[in-house]
Amino acid sequence: MKFVTNLFKPAEAKPPAPATSETSMNFDLQEVAPFLTQLGNNARFTFPAALAEEIAHGLQDMAVDETRRWKLTCDFDRQPILMEIEALMDDIDAPDLTFFGTLDAVAEIQQELEAFAAAKGL
Numbered sequence: 001m002k003f004v005t006n007l008f009k010p011a012e013a014k015p016p017a018p019a020t021s022e023t024s025m026n027f028d029l030q031e032v033a034p035f036l037t038q039l040g041n042n043a044r045f046t047f048p049a050a051l052a053e054e055i056a057h058g059l060q061d062m063a064v065d066e067t068r069r070w071k072l073t074c075d076f077d078r079q080p081i082l083m084e085i086e087a088l089m090d091d092i093d094a095p096d097l098t099f100f101g102t103l104d105a106v107a108e109i110q111q112e113l114e115a116f117a118a119a120k121g122l
Helices: 002-007 029-040 051-059 103-119
Strands: 021-026 067-076 079-091 094-101
Touching (some): 029 103, 094 103
Antiparallel strands (some): 021 094, 079 094
């Protein structure tokens, strides 16, 4: 009877995949929210609501050489992953954003970074 009961138990949720890779780019402060919005519109990702606004707001009062990090769980290809976004204020209103995540998620972020830079003529 226990066998039959176990057949109908919901599967335990898998823990999110850990961050194993990274990519980064330097931004003008006013470009951070548009890039994060573009990244959030990528169908392969599901980020927490208002992530772009939260990070952009958090950058507003950062001093040069200050670092902040946001840790989050998001979905990539409908699977939960751990992701971190680190901001280093490299110059006045010029943060470096580093994205830490799984190899495939970081590769997708790199493509988005390249497309964003190309669209800006960088």
